[in-house]
Amino acid sequence: MTSTPLRDQSRVATRMRSTFVALGMLPVLILLAIAFQLMTGKFLTGNNLSIVMQQASINIVLAAGMTFVILTAGIDLSVGSILAASAIVAVKISLWPGLGLLGIPAGILTGLAFGLFNGVLISFLRLPPFIVTLGALTAVRGMARLMGDDTTIFNPDLPFAFIGNGNILGVPCLAIIAMVVVLLSWFILRATVLGTWIYATGGNQEAARLAGIKVWLVLLFAYGISGLFAGLGGVMSSARLYAANGLQLGQSNELDAIAAVILGGTSLVGGVGSIWGTLVGALIIAVLSNGLILMGVSDIWQFIIKGLVIIVAVALDRYRMKGGART
Amino acid sequence: MYEPNIPLLKMNHISKTFDGIKALQDVSLTAWSGEVHALMGENGAGKSTLMKILSGALTPDKGGEILVDGQTIPTGNTRASRSYGIAVIYQELSLSPNLSVAQNIFLGVEKSRGGVINRKAMLASAKPVLDRLGVSFEPDALVRNLSLGECQLVEIARALSLDARIIVMDEPTTSLSGRETEKLFEVIARLKTQGIAVIYISHRMEEIYRLSDRCTVLRDGTYVGTLDKNEINAERLVTMMVGRDISSFYKKEHKASDSSRDIVLSVDDLSDGKLVKGCSFQVHRGEVLGISGLVGSGRTELLRLIYGADTAVRGNVHVEGENVSPKSPREALHKGIVYLTEDRKGLGLFLDMTISDNVNVMVSIRDAILGGIRHFSMASQRTDRAIKNLAIRTLSIKQKVGSLSGGNQQKVLLARLLEANPKVILLDEPTRGVDIGAKSEIYKLIDELASHGLAIVVVSSELPEIIGIADRCLVMSEGEIVGEVTATSEHPITQEALMTLSTGLNRSNTVHKASEVIQENLI
Incomplete structure (x- = not known):
């Protein structure tokens, strides 16, 4: 046996490293916040932070669903389109006199249905996720426009407008929903058997099958919950805007969601990652947008800077992880 | 071309050490022009390592040398080996199925005019090579449409087109039908008459009897001996291949x-x-x-x-x-029923997950609370028991399996199976x-x-x-x-x-x- 001090030392080193890994991108988020505060002087105010949370919330919800999918070594490119279709359904149902609140479940279930459709193709027909969801990205976008007669549908008396614009104890409802989604995702991934199965399937799908794991259920669930959260995102968007538009809503949202997951340290090859990382990743994206606006940076430069920050942050992260894994 | 008293190929004092483990120890091999030389040994005896050294894919330890026509050639260099006429035909063929026979023969050394492939020239120069082997398919046939045996012949043709004089065949008949095997033997006989040395690796005794002029046996990375054609008999070969004590x-x-x-x-x-x-x-x-x-x-x-x-x-x-x-x-x-895979890392373990999760992955659903919530204390109990019973050496049950040694990884996998109560x-x-x-x-x-x-x-x-x-x-x-x-x-x-x-x-x-x-x- 190794001597005790050596063992303790390596134990401490292991713990420090795992803390460091667990922290992930959090230091980057904090540094960004401090930098924007120093440069603008108005970033760290209660009002502004509430705006940041509100802006981040829909992406957090989409990225939470995306986390499940990417953990299984898949990808879901269709969430932006599903968000649009769900928003259209939600607003249309909200126009039913007296039953308008049904728009909420209708929107969410629409998302779930599209997600399960992806999941069936991927888990039972064994089609590649990239292809299936790329197809869904286009097809569902078309269906959203079809359902909305290719115009913007308004409902000025939207019965669930409080979701998009209300506050509870000063915290925006959107942010509360996002937090609930994160906690639910955390619970599923951390505390349920299904969560363990998701990590196992993403880590090694064939080994998972040989260990008796229902791989089909894992994949169906991952794409199902990604669709469901996209549906919820649709309800949230429409509630904020009192309207839905099949053409514009949710355009390229899938890319922001994927960026948040990657920034959060979840591996694209599957099996490694956490929902907390995703939360931090989505917040980094929101803080960047908000801070650059506060600084008066033009829209064009915002795009360029955001893209570069994502690449640099992930590059640093991979470099750091590599160093850790080698020892 | 060659002097009859100098062997075409001589490998002298070849040793190879991987991470301190001797895979080959002072092995020698001689092959004459026009000879079929069988190489035999159990799995892991060192046959493939020796052939990889011959092809230049591996470098031998100091002191080993390879001579072709009595001349020392550079080792650990696949290009050099090829230029001295050494070709290895592996079990897994390396042909492009959607290209023609001729294109495959000249893969990497395409005949071209100013960068444009000259199909005609390739077809024309493939023809005599194929004739040398006496094959029945045309150079413009697509490899996709050929049988496995015919594909092997294409590989041999490719070797010949590069002027190979020493051809290594690694268990060439494993996936061939009886007729294809006969065809291959015919081709090998032709190669012999053309002065080529064939080093033939096979486990099948009948093939060794029929084909080989001499036979060298390796065991545990050491040279056991070489038998002449008239000395080759089954009992002798088997004894040479396995002769060791059960520890x-x-x-x-x-x-x-x-x-x-x-x-x-x-x-x-x-x-x-x-x-x-x-x-x-x-x-x-x-x-x-x-x-x-x-x-x-x-x-x-x-x-x-x-x-x-x-x-x-x-x-x-x-x-x-x-x-x-x-x-x-x-x-x-x-x-x-439970099954322990032979491919621990590829098909067994989840290397990024903890020991505990790996041990419990089959039973976590049986132990679950309310049909789906992990019973973590039960999981730790099972893991602690496994670590104790199987003497798994680890710092904590939360350690990632990927960081364990091979033996401990195997024990984790075994523990997983045993927890399933098979x-x-x-x-x-x-x-x-x-x-x-x-x-x-x-x-x-x-x-x-x-x-x-x-x-x-x-x-x-x-x-x-x-x-x-x-x-x-x-x-x-x-x-x-x-x-x-x-x-x-x-x-x-x-x-x-x-x-x-x-x-x-x-x-x-x-x-x-x-x-x-x-x-x-x-x-």
Whole structure:
């Protein structure tokens, strides 16, 4: 046996490293916040932070669903389109006199249905996720426009407008929903058997099958919950805007969601990652947008800077992880 | 071209060390022009390593030299080896299926005019090479439409087009039909008359008799000897290949005679339509059944069929009299069958997950609260027990499995299977890549499990291992069970008996020894 001090030392080193890994991108988020505060002087105010949370919330919800999918070594490119279709359904149902609140479940279930459709193709027909969801990205976008007669549908008396614009104890409802989604995702991934199965399937799908794991259920669930959260995102968007538009809503949202997951340290090859990382990743994206606006940076430069920050942050992260894994 | 008293190829004092382990130790090999030289040895004897050194894919340790026509050539350089006329034809062919025969022959050395491929010139120069081999297909045929045997001939043609004079063939007949094998032998005979030296690796005795002019045997990375054509006989070769003691660390506590006669696992005419051709056998309570055979004989495939990892086209599996015939690993698990894969990292463990999660992955759903919530205290209990019982060396149950040593990883995988509380355990190469200490611990564990009444099937390429732990041993060859050897208290199973059966020797020359019970059920 190794001597005790050596063992303790390596134990401490292991713990420090795992803390460091667990922290992930959090230091980057904090540094960004401090930098924007120093440069603008108005970033760290209660009002502004509430705006940041509100802006981040829909992406957090989409990225939470995306986390499940990417953990299984898949990808879901269709969430932006599903968000649009769900928003259209939600607003249309909200126009039913007296039953308008049904728009909420209708929107969410629409998302779930599209997600399960992806999941069936991927888990039972064994089609590649990239292809299936790329197809869904286009097809569902078309269906959203079809359902909305290719115009913007308004409902000025939207019965669930409080979701998009209300506050509870000063915290925006959107942010509360996002937090609930994160906690639910955390619970599923951390505390349920299904969560363990998701990590196992993403880590090694064939080994998972040989260990008796229902791989089909894992994949169906991952794409199902990604669709469901996209549906919820649709309800949230429409509630904020009192309207839905099949053409514009949710355009390229899938890319922001994927960026948040990657920034959060979840591996694209599957099996490694956490929902907390995703939360931090989505917040980094929101803080960047908000801070650059506060600084008066033009829209064009915002795009360029955001893209570069994502690449640099992930590059640093991979470099750091590599160093850790080698020892 | 060559002087008759200088050999075409001479490899002198070749040694190779990997991470401090000697894979080859002072091996020499000589091949003359126009000779077929067979290279024999068990799996892991060092044949492939030696051939990789010849092809330049590996560099030999200091002191080793390779001479072609009496001239020393640079080692560890594939280009140099090729330019001296050395070509290796591997078991896995490296052809592009969608290109023509001619294009494949000249792959990488295409004939072109100003960067534009000159198809005509390639077809024209491919023709004489193919004629040299006497083949029946045209140079413009698509490789996709050729049979496996014909593809092999294309590889040989490619070697000839590069002026190869020493051609290594690594088990070329493994996946060939009888007719294709005949065709290949014809081609080899032609190559001989053209002064080419063929180094022929095969496990099949008949082929060695028919083809080879001389035969060199390796064992455990050392040179055992070279036999001339008239000296080659089966018993002599087998003795040279296996002649070593069974080390003392196989200690069997459970006795085959203790095992009751109730059958736990019964496999009946199981086939996958490809690599497993109607296998039937039974395993009793408390029995360790070994399955021996060469790599590629269908042993792994048979275990996977029993476990439901692949789909059987025919046959049944019974556990304790109940027909289970699993269609998925999940079903097999529920019926009490577990399977240890030979590919621990690729098909077994989740390297990024903790020891605890790896041990519990099969049972976490059984232990779950409210149908789906992890029972973490139960999981730690199981993991602690596994770490204690199997002596897994680790800092904490939360350590990632990827950071453990090979032996400890294997124990984690075994612990996973045992937690599932099985009746039948299928072990595929249970000690592959495991250090000697963990090996003997795994043998002890298998012995203990048998004395607790489990039915155990062990597939292993290591003959001493099979002999050391099995009560009875089946021998597989080409997807069929070709023999059975039972150990009795006075007469243990011998390596000779197993090798004889697995190399298909008994088909032409049955070797019976009074001390063994060899049952042949040839089809």
